[in-house]
């Protein structure tokens with residue numbers, strides 16, 4: 001299957017570096033061709049950033065203006081403005097400085113001075129409304145981190161979206177909720193009329209994951225056995241990021257067992273961070289997640305956690321929207337193997 005296989009730990013930057021994402025690439029090209037916006041969603045480490053960056057690269061080659069903004073560290077609207085500014089290509093910078101001065105925002109390449117919220121919002125609004133009116137794609141990666149802070153910008157996004165084909169936003173992140181923020185049909189006409197298309201990335205099937213490992217190991221000249229390949233997917237699951245951890249270990253000269261152990265440890269570290277955020281210091285949430293480390297019925301969790309059905313439902317919905325858990329009738333379980341191992345150790 002297409003795509004150069006190498007076990008890079010960084011997000012991919014070109015379509016030729018993507019393994020097995022032709023279906024999604026085609027789908028996205030279709031959406032952009034219609035001038036619609038989209039969101040790329042899926043669990044952590046599945047390849048959202050890679051796909052978004054590769055798409056940007058392909059459009060940049062066709063002469064589009066592209067802008068990639070990583071909002072992973074953003075907490076507030078001020079951060080959003082600051083990051084939009086910092087990622088701007090050269091031509092935009094004078095414009096940004098001009099904008100900042102109009103709104104009395106102190107701005108430099110490394111820091112942005114304090115400004116009250118509404119002023120920052122006005123500045124963002126201004127930046128967005130003054131983008132060049134030629135083909136431009138803007139990726140807002142990890143958009144969910146600021147989604148709650150952008151209520152005041154819904155009107156701006158709405159207006160930009162209705163304007164037509166020359167500006168496309170791609171929102172990516174691990175939570176479907178982020179799109180809801182933009183689509184909610186309350187307030188001032190958000191994107192209810194033309195909700196962004198959703199592209200959901202799923203972890204690979206077991207056979208595809210194995211194919212990927214074989215191709216990659218062959219590519220870097222590392223000998224392997226079928227048992228080893230089976231062992232990797234049996235223990236790590238099929239999430240692209242985890243497979244790369246393992247492959248990189250082999251490429252660096254580690255044995256099968258040592259690579260696998262290190263990949264498991266590294267994956268569990270990521271998983272524990274995410275689970276910790278989901279638990280947010282609450283004993284009952286932790287209990288529920290532990291129960292879903294195997295599989296648990298709603299009623300069982302209700303009895304054990306002793307919270308109201310509404311609270312439990314809300315929590316489970318949120319976990320499902322973040323692709324952390326899967327629902328099967330009234331039974332719930334943590335989706336990824338590494339997350340299941342991690343929760344057992346928490």
Ligand SMILES: Nc1ncnc2c1ncn2[C@@H]1O[C@H](COP(=O)(O)OP(=O)(O)OP(=O)(O)O)[C@@H](O)[C@H]1O
Nearest residue numbers: 008009010011018019044045046047048049050241
């Ligand atoms: N299609 C692909 N083919 C091969 N490797 C991939 C592919 N997609 C992603 N990867 C690799 O998987 C890892 C995770 O990718 P990426 O950072 O794009 O995922 P993500 O979903 O954005 O993760 P996060 O939720 O942590 O932001 C990286 O090492 C990347 O190189």
Ligand SMILES: [Mg+2]
Nearest residue numbers: 048049050141
């Ligand atoms: Mg990412």
